[in-house]
Amino acid sequence: MADPLIEAFGAEGTIAPVRFEVSGTRPETAVRDLGGIYAGERWSAAPSNGRFDYRYTAIGDSEVTIRRSQMHGEIRGYMPGGAPDHVVTWISTGTGEVEVRGERWPMLHDVPVLFPADEEFTFTTADYDQRLVHLDRGFVGRVAATRSEIGERPLRFDARRGADENLGHRWQGALTALSRALRVGGPDSDVWQDAKVAAAEVFLDMFPPQSDDLPDVLAQPRNARLRAAVEYIHAHAAEDVSIVDLSEAAGLSVRSVQESFRRVFDVSPLTYLRQVRLDRVHEELLEAGPQAGAVGEVARRWGFAHLGRFSASYAERFGEYPKQTLRR
Template sequence: MAEWPSVDVVVPPTTVRLEFSGRRPEHAVRDLGGVYAGDRWGASPTDGDFDYRYTALGDDEVTIRRSQMRGAIHGVVPAGGDYVVTWMSLGSTEVELPGGRYALPLETPVLFPPDEDFSFRAADHDQRLVHLDRAFVRRIAAARGATGDLALRFDVERLPGPDGARRWQTALTALGRALRIGGPESAAWRGAKAAVVEVFLDLFPPVVDELPAVLRQPRNARLRAAVQYVRDHAAEPVTISDLAAASGLSVRSVQESFRRVFDVSPLTYLRHVRLDHVREELLDEDPQAGAVGDVARRWGFAHLGRFSAAYVERFGEYPKQTLRR
């Protein structure tokens, strides 16, 4: 019996239409915390009456949203979910990560941290948000250049300049117009939402995340921050206390997390990262330069005998053999 060729089924995006409002802080916590799977949220009046309003329109690939509040709200937003770009036009919002705290500027597109839990405080605000589905962003990023099956990583502290802010506003104006005129099932909407992702990728240039796939799991978000710290500071003195501060974990939890996921201690993981960097440099060095010692010291290896033994254990050859390749 002949077999029919398999056909990929394309599931059309689902329309998103959401609106709620209220005058009670506990209802704001229920409604807004529900949208963002929030944890430990609270709300209160600031000066006078409390009220809030939230709207969202689009589809499950891109939605345009607006959040307005007379009052204050705070809480924790878990890692994962959509990429969310916000534009504050009134009020104040402060974001806190394990590595520090920063206030969102007005009239500037800002990317909320997508890959680690963060806490926030907002008061008397009016902000417009754009939610971008991760898979949709990945498809467009892949069309711009190969990304393989690795995750994208974004610098949440990057702030576009005035030209970038104008580009974002122009893209959002076109997105809103397509939504009003054609609706979320129109060709105009499909083109406009692809264009807004293109601008997003220009304003917040992603890098392909070479971290292990296991660190993409939300439960490993804090360990991910510690691993990223190791990668960013491998040439510097690094202590377990530094990793604890970067990740928001206790020293003991840092040690247990590295053992659980990598089956090595944090300092052994650091040594492996340093050895990998040494090997990369030796493979690029001139064999006549005799630079093994210099490269090793640059990556934190003060005792060259111990370094050589660790190198052989990891790569099965001596550093000078790598240099002569």
């Protein structure tokens, strides 16, 4: 892949003021600075061949930023799920590896990958030059809502699918346009806004989203606040979700949230959450095939700690046990 970001990161005095940079020569400050940017946990860093230094720069606005991370040395860490941004990244030098659900993916040079936004993962990188584009979830959702085939449904992205290789030239063009827009007009300009939307469009084509079909009843105006709670469940099903979270998402009292779910779905909010999680497990097992140990791993990832109760609930919902789904 060509390097459309070099001009943006290298130009002095031509970039709009929405920008930050961190750099240093000590592993402990790299953990503090870089781990702080990503709210990471259990990060560690070490010199490589006796040398250690790093530099991280970000330019853009709260909806889209283009970033560059460089390091002589090694860094690794854990990322919890629930990131506020979708992050597309690639390395041009060095090595990198991401591990999700026990599966490791090497980061190939100049091949964009999508970090999991909703799942926990670990990473290891060394002696690298890395490019990243952060796209705010809400912004991507608004762009996606303009597409008739997606609409305003909650979006999920399967990072394991990888980018569509045929769209590499369009992604490169989108990055070039973003960099040029910052140099020419800055983040308050129309050209920057147009470039952001174009980049989000290419992102949606490279990593086609999986959408959850929400019940039609939520389209009724009287259920607008309930819809917000339901969308929150679908967007955060892999995380710990409480009634208070749903109350804040919907702008309703806890009691009103409970009553709304009972009125429309005849179940409690947490029962609805469990049903969504069961559906996600079912989808994964259908894709996984007969793999030893897969059921327990998938169930725990979607919040089911007691495998016996999970298996019974699964059978009640789908008419078969999880292992039967795997054998299909």
